[in-house]
Amino acid sequence: MERDEADTGPARGAGLLWLCAVAAALLLLVLNLFHGELNQDEGWYLYAGLRTAEGQQPYADFAFTQGPVMARAYALAAPAVRRWGVAGGRWVTAGLGVLACLAAVRLARRIGGGGAAPLWCFMLLAVNVYQWRHFTMVKTYALCALLLTSGFLWLTYRRARWGRGALLLAGVFMALAAATRSSAAAVLPVAALWLACVDGRDRAGLSAPGCVRAAWFGGGAAAGLAAAFGPVLLRAPDGAWFGLAAYHTARETGGLLSALAYKAGFVSRVVQAYFVTLGVLLAALFLPRGGGCGRGAGGRLRSDAALLYLAAAAVTALHLLAPFPYDDYQVIVYPLLCAAVACSVSGSRFRVPGFGVRDVRLCAVVFVLCLAAAFSSPINQAWFVAGRDRIWWPLREQTPLAQLREAARFVTLIVPEGEPLLTQDIYLAVEAGRRVPAGMELGPFCYFPGLTREEAEARRVLNRGRLRRLLAEAPAPAAALSGWSFAIRAPAIDRVPEAERREFWRMVEARYGLLREFENFGQGRTALRVYRRRAGG
Numbered sequence: 001m002e003r004d005e006a007d008t009g010p011a012r013g014a015g016l017l018w019l020c021a022v023a024a025a026l027l028l029l030v031l032n033l034f035h036g037e038l039n040q041d042e043g044w045y046l047y048a049g050l051r052t053a054e055g056q057q058p059y060a061d062f063a064f065t066q067g068p069v070m071a072r073a074y075a076l077a078a079p080a081v082r083r084w085g086v087a088g089g090r091w092v093t094a095g096l097g098v099l100a101c102l103a104a105v106r107l108a109r110r111i112g113g114g115g116a117a118p119l120w121c122f123m124l125l126a127v128n129v130y131q132w133r134h135f136t137m138v139k140t141y142a143l144c145a146l147l148l149t150s151g152f153l154w155l156t157y158r159r160a161r162w163g164r165g166a167l168l169l170a171g172v173f174m175a176l177a178a179a180t181r182s183s184a185a186a187v188l189p190v191a192a193l194w195l196a197c198v199d200g201r202d203r204a205g206l207s208a209p210g211c212v213r214a215a216w217f218g219g220g221a222a223a224g225l226a227a228a229f230g231p232v233l234l235r236a237p238d239g240a241w242f243g244l245a246a247y248h249t250a251r252e253t254g255g256l257l258s259a260l261a262y263k264a265g266f267v268s269r270v271v272q273a274y275f276v277t278l279g280v281l282l283a284a285l286f287l288p289r290g291g292g293c294g295r296g297a298g299g300r301l302r303s304d305a306a307l308l309y310l311a312a313a314a315v316t317a318l319h320l321l322a323p324f325p326y327d328d329y330q331v332i333v334y335p336l337l338c339a340a341v342a343c344s345v346s347g348s349r350f351r352v353p354g355f356g357v358r359d360v361r362l363c364a365v366v367f368v369l370c371l372a373a374a375f376s377s378p379i380n381q382a383w384f385v386a387g388r389d390r391i392w393w394p395l396r397e398q399t400p401l402a403q404l405r406e407a408a409r410f411v412t413l414i415v416p417e418g419e420p421l422l423t424q425d426i427y428l429a430v431e432a433g434r435r436v437p438a439g440m441e442l443g444p445f446c447y448f449p450g451l452t453r454e455e456a457e458a459r460r461v462l463n464r465g466r467l468r469r470l471l472a473e474a475p476a477p478a479a480a481l482s483g484w485s486f487a488i489r490a491p492a493i494d495r496v497p498e499a500e501r502r503e504f505w506r507m508v509e510a511r512y513g514l515l516r517e518f519e520n521f522g523q524g525r526t527a528l529r530v531y532r533r534r535a536g537g
Helices: 002-035 040-053 068-076 078-084 086-112 117-126 129-136 141-155 163-178 182-197 208-235 237-249 256-273 275-286 299-321 327-332 334-346 357-375 378-384 400-414 426-432 453-458 464-473 498-511
Strands: 421-423 478-481 512-521 526-533
Touching (some): 002 117, 002 129, 040 086, 040 426, 086 141, 117 275, 141 163, 141 182, 141 299, 256 327, 400 426, 400 526
Antiparallel strands (some): 478 526, 512 526
């Protein structure tokens, strides 16, 4: 009897840890979804999905700067967005984030052989407030992470009887991830070379079985890329090239020192966001290896986990080369890192055969560390505190979503259905169910003063002449302008000169009269001013 109780003790402890981790993850998901700050990208991503659902194509009918899969995927979410606005888009994004977590847990189980590996992966991935911040925000991250992780999960079935089909699917999913966010393309050559040169061998070198696997994987990747990019390249090759490549490579850093400072900041913020996981990784790498690696022991554990590390490193290196490397870029590869770390932990002295008492205790310690890191994150403060006023911390009167809904309700009172709203805060137009004038689909990033009129028209954006003409002649019955309005010059993403910006504001105020102002609105908490067009304006 005592022996039976001793055997069931670790299982009960593991079950309790799973329950606590799932509860913590759901709490972080809900808090980020409803209390998370608004982001300008959410608006134009959702707007692109709505336009795609109506039969338009990104790059050809409106400007878009991410892969076509993003717009097509969120076209499927159009009913939720039309009914619930930005919150509907966030619910869809959160669902994709949950699926990405489940795929990563399954990947850890496949590679690590069960035991504690799935729990390690879930704790590190899902009990992380930063990850849920970007798994609920409407951006490319949740969708790309799901596709990328699913691709590597299919890759683990390459030795099954239907292994060639699994390799094809792995290639397709990774290609779709690259067609969602272009930096994910770095995993394609890494995975192909790994299959050809390393997979199933004790030392590097080409092998016939490996080359066959790489060929099947490459065939799936080619099919996925052709399906994603073929239609847009045939219809609007210049617009696609501009949105997918030229726009991203034309940004400026301001010199070598500035570039180094941006990259150092990127590394610093990534370490802060994923501090616990990186600490566990270092501990697992430097501790001596032990036995009991379970079904995933030996070459397969080392091979597949190392592939995940290489893939994450390749994407990270690509992000680091960007002129402005943002830390949230790493969200797409973090599930791969968590699965790899979980398998590394399962192969070190952290682990004993099965799921023993030591596993439960160590998992409990790491769970507490994950909770502490989530609790101490500066993200949480923004949920409830409206910035700092000298020595005081005033609490929010409304969540960002509630304030957006209030502003949208006011807009619907003065803009009839079917009429456009002159705004660069596209999430306001989405929430109000209103269109924006043609050329403004990218929101604050739609102004390209360096383009000629022909280039701006072909790429569906605004140069200086087109913007001036729009402000002077737009039939929009109302305008909603914030601190983001006329503030950014693309593609350099620098400030519009103040004299030029004041000119644009004067043109608006010459035709529109101020009705209401919303303080601390949207991303950056700037003032939102809502104007109505004057008679004869």
